[in-house]
Amino acid sequence: MTRRKPIATGSDWNFETLAEFEREIARLADEYRLDTYPNQIEVITTEQMMDAYASVGMPVGYHHWSFGKQFLAVEQAYRRGQMGLAYELVINSDPCIAYLMEENSLMMQVLVMAHACYGHNSFFKGNYLFRAWTDAGSIVDYLVFARKYIAQCEERHGVRAVEQLLDACHALQNYGVDRYKRPSPISAEEEARRQKEREEYLQAQVNTLWRTIPGRPSAEALGDGHDEEDPLGLHGGGRYPAEPQENLLYFIEKNAPLLAPWQREVVRIVRKLAQYFYPQRQTQVMNEGWATFWHYTLMNRLYEEGLVDEGLMLEFLQSHTAVVNQPDFDSPWFSGINPYALGFAIFSDLKRLCEAPTEEDHRWFPDSAGSDWRETLEFAMKNFKDESFIQQFLSPKVIRDLKLFMVVDDDQEEMLEVKAIHDERGYRRIREALATQYALSVREPNIQIYSADIRGDRSLTLRHVQDSRRPLARSVYPVIRHLHQLWGFPVHLESMEGDEVVRRYQWPLPEEAAAQA
């Protein structure tokens, strides 16, 4: 290959050199058949980066104090020099918005373009979770709608009322996800139009559901017990809902008896945004690993072609090494497994075992070993989430390289026990345990709505299915207090171990309930 002249040297950048680098990276990415959304690269200042950070990466956000808190925290940490700002922030939208900070050196800008604009971007476009759960084309529109709607609510109902409602919704937003259904995407205008219809329809539906409650005029207006009026058989006995509901916010939105229509819409907005972020929470290792793998590959290609010089390459390698550094468990810098390191290691090893498989690889990965690496990596990127990706592709070599080991911490035992290490007997167990560690269903307590007493005291009962006897943290009380605020009637939470209730929580607290009665 003929080496060309470097596009630019030194650490200063300008828009021309960036554009030229971008063209070259695009050309190489195309060679690797990376399929991406168009890129919208925005150059911003540090302060704007902190703004972007504080709104959890939403380019347009509604107002809430928690974002202000986030901003103050970021600002404080940054000013003290405890934290560099992450060099990239990329938004899963179409076109894909990536931020470049003006302070970055030329190398950083090139690295971010490779990492975000081609790595993350192709992941957003390719991965099945993102395809199923998010609609990149309409997210910015929806955010604009949400911001406007919430601002209107604040005007009409007061900032305080909206804030309290959002607090409650935020507490439950991890439980605002429909894991098995996918809604169809709609645009902002469409959303605004439908929102009106929905308000009326929803309220009517709720009224029907609660119509036997004495004292509600709308309930009386509907008359009594005709089957046509109760097509769902909601009042025909049995538990409501018939099946436990995992989507707490959805259930609230549709069934909470006392919420006003605008409140239901706000619940819906929080739920929709939770859903938008849901894939990101499940693909951290893969997403970062994929982007890191590609910035590494693309930067090396640029170097091989002579488009960047040694100085820039050394600077890059230093930065890259810092990103994929994995401190040991006993290091003072250890703070869990670094998703960049793990993801990069798995993807790199996957490429290795495609190109130069060993006997072990053939045994462990009969399908992948020796195959076309580009296709295998793409398959892995498209069809997995962290949990299944690790389960499928964590190779013994990576386990050995990272020296992974598995410890069981059982509160009934006095000592911790090392259950597996990086040896032949341990590989599978470690792989399984690590995959479980990334399963959202294990990371977050399994809590579902069990029943709503629609014919009695209207109390709501939730069930927490304990995983390996792990109890709920103390934060459960403030959360069910928020839930109580949304539901409007007593909320009970039962912790189940098997079929047995081992712990009950409720809000209002018993003495308060007694005092009220």
Add this chain to the structure above:
Amino acid sequence: MTYFIDRRPNARHKSAVNRQRFLDRYRTHIKRSVEEAVNRRSITDMERGEKVSIPARDISEPVFQHGTGGRRTIVAPGNKEFVEGDRLRRPGGGGGGGAGEGSASNQGEGMDEFAFTLSREEFLDFVFDGLELPHLERKSLVDLDEVRPVRAGVSRDGVPARINIVRSMREAQARRIAMRAPIRRALREAREALEVEESKDPVLRNPARIAELRVEIERLEKRLEAVPFIDTFDLRYNHLVNQPMPSSKAVMFCIMDVSGSMTQAHKDIAKRFFLLLYLFLERSYEKVELVFVRHHTAAKEVDEEEFFYSRETGGTIVSSALTLVDEIIDDRYPPGQWNLYVAQASDGDNWDDDSVTCRDLLIKKLMPRLQYYTYVEITPHAHQALWEEYESVAAEFPARFAMRQIVEAGDIYPVFRELFKRRVAG
């Protein structure tokens, strides 16, 4: 397809609203921090931000989480000596197990307190908690009777000490050129004529004419020399006019009763009041000096720390402080150069006989020299002799003497505004 957008010129502070929401929400916490800071800081040191800490648990956003306990499986990197089946002691503190140690301590340290920095404006806002500080105009409180000479070009008359040499010499030169020009011209003509006459054939020469021309030339040369190098007519003087000038310096005397009857709460209220006055003056004058005078039965000039925080006991003689202020003014702050302000805080106690002395001191000696005198009485009780005597002072100097009663901290600002409203409006 890729395009670049330069967003740098866009608005910053996108998070300003969220930031404000946060501050509003935790107003009580922040106020507590700010109050501590006010008590800790010097009066002159209010114009900067403040670091504020809020207990993290008060502002956490709760979500359902796993608690400690049960059976947890942890995969961690960096195994060195463990083999399968090894049993390890639980690392101390909390339920964080082996590999979880790192994350547990990460959450444990530094997260107990949520710390951030208030900007200067936010800080002052909290100092005066919601009572919006009015936009005080840069306007002097009193008539301008102080004048200052300023240069105002040059003039033809003045005293020799103010001669502007450059301008005078330039005028002289101009005058010399102007006065010599016709003489020079005549001289040149005469010389030319003489030359013509002399170059003629000796037969044709006119000796009378030559003699005449020679005399003429000599006369002209004398005249040329007679043009004076400098004339009184040329002199220029630097001109000065007297411009009324507000003095840019002010001194603020803080007088406080530190007798046994003044509690720390009283002093804190007084501190707020002095602070307000200071901020007000600081906006009106380039330089503001503070003099702290505390008194019980005897007055003493002290530094700020001692002023606010040392405790004294005993009786009260207010006139001692007034006398001391008078002496300090004589010594260091001639009223011609300084704007003098006195702010006095007291709980109203005084020796009965002394109050009359105070009144006389004020009316005869102090008030004529002061710009403004404010007196705040921090007491919920009925007024005593001092108040009554001061009322007669106020009657004498209605424009420059102000007195109010403060019962609790909340009264300070309204009182302050009341005190100064009249003056600013007038």
